[in-house]
Amino acid sequence: MADVFLYDTTLRDGNQDRKISLSLGDKLQAAKLLDSFGFDYIEGGWPNPSNPIDVEFFKHIGEMHLTHAKVTAFGSTRRPNILPEDDPLLKALVASQAPVKTIFGKSWDLHVTDVIRTTLEENLDMIESSVRYLKENSESVIYDAEHFFDGYKANPQYALDTLKSAELGGADFIVLCDTNGGTMPWELAQIIQAVKEKVSTPLGIHAHNDSGMAVANSLIAVQNGITMVQGVLNGYGERCGNANLTTICADLVLKLKKDPFCAKNLQDLRKVSLAYDQIVNIPSNVNAPYVGDAAFAHKGGAHIDGVMKVSRSFEHVDPQLVGNKRVFVASDQAGGSLVVEKVKELLHVDVDKKDPKIRELLLLIKKRENDGWHFDSAEASFEMLVYRTLGHFTTPFSLENYRLIEDRTMQGVSVSQATVKLHINDEISLQVAEGDGPVNALDAALRKALTPYFPYMKNVRLDDFKVRVLGSNVGSDAHVRVWSTFGDETDTWHVAGVSSNIIEASWFALIDGLTYKIYKEQKNGH
């Protein structure tokens, strides 16, 4: 039996993030993902006529046969001075037919008098009568005590009275919300203890991250006996975001030794996190705890050395537990250990860190990193450097020269023409090609020269090409880094080139991109 329930509000509170606007299709796809991971509750949205997507969501979600999660519909307590059954928003919640309803109500006297502008007594009745009405029309009701911690600090007795009203109405869970996200963990722990003396309904936590404490507050709440944690996948949400359920999930299992239902799927955590970013089309946070690309990426030479000797010397958990992997970053901060590791990985041979060839390779890597190559995102250029320096591969052609002509007609049409002269297999190949720009023309001439000798070259695509100015000198004499992605029928690879001459930087990248294909084919015996 699970000892803590994870309540996911990615589709409701997460959708209040300014970067996100979920379509119906996005919501349904995400609901499937959240269910497959094993979250206990999925808050689908606030179904009411102003939110047609959410109304539609609840019409469709029943047909999706979720395997574990209970779907909840979100709303607020009734408006002042009407009966719950006459409140259009509560009626819309019932019409959603979601098995669980979650409503928020006011805990902070300031909000009662100045925001919803009613009396303190009427607010207590709004809470109790709304919970009771929904309870009569649902499997269970969760009461979110909005601004509970701020309310408690302002008027503890009244804040507690609001919780008692929810309890009287029959709430199955009372969730204490740090809506403004400003509560510190030590305050939160004290307030929870005070609540537990007065309320016997199971408690939950809903924390926002405005002071960077959302995950810490959620965990402290669990340590203080709370059994439901609300949060959002990858921490999306309004302002600074909601408590990051991805991080919380791993922390609960690996640090607090809790056993939520999804614990058995922890090794899918990274996959789920990336899949949701894919749905919302937002680049994943590389530094995200546990799941980010950099979460187990070691860059400092001394760190790499340590991890290679004893992994836990610089890793707080085994990356595989959350579906992530260890990465050694090739950089100017690397030491001999990294080179040894990379060479072993690439060539499957044992090498000695003190071998002069390895030292030479390390110096070259450091020089290029200092020049701005950034091999961590140009793995094929890194590999080419290793193969060439250690004599494992010799580029089967060499450049005699290249020449570029830029031609712009009176009609405003511009054409670039490239001439490339290569030595290949003791022969000379001189080729001319035109292109939309100088790089396109160079690429075409190079392929024209290489294809008769390496016919598979015609299957190589240039998928992406980016130029970035390096350092603080952004004038026309600045150093630039060209980064490109190449691909063929089976693989994709990334290369870089750096120079103060944009054409030369592009040339380096083109050469690495095409030569990598030759290396790949030779390795496969072609």
Ligand SMILES: CC(=O)SCCNC(=O)CCNC(=O)[C@H](O)C(C)(C)COP(=O)(O)OP(=O)(O)OC[C@H]1O[C@@H](n2cnc3c(N)ncnc32)[C@H](O)[C@@H]1OP(=O)(O)O
């Ligand atoms: C802490 C949270 O994240 S709560 C969730 C916030 N999310 C959203 O607001 C997104 C969905 N919201 C909506 O679709 C709309 O705001 C609606 C349909 C709910 C309401 O729309 P409108 O009727 O046009 O009101 P509007 O949004 O301008 O103002 C909110 C109203 O809700 C009232 N209200 C706010 N909280 C509560 C509450 N707990 N109980 C009862 N009424 C409340 C306010 O007093 C205000 O009423 P008023 O119009 O009489 O002044």
Ligand SMILES: CC(=O)C(=O)O
């Ligand atoms: C309920 C909710 O989303 C909040 O109080 O932040």
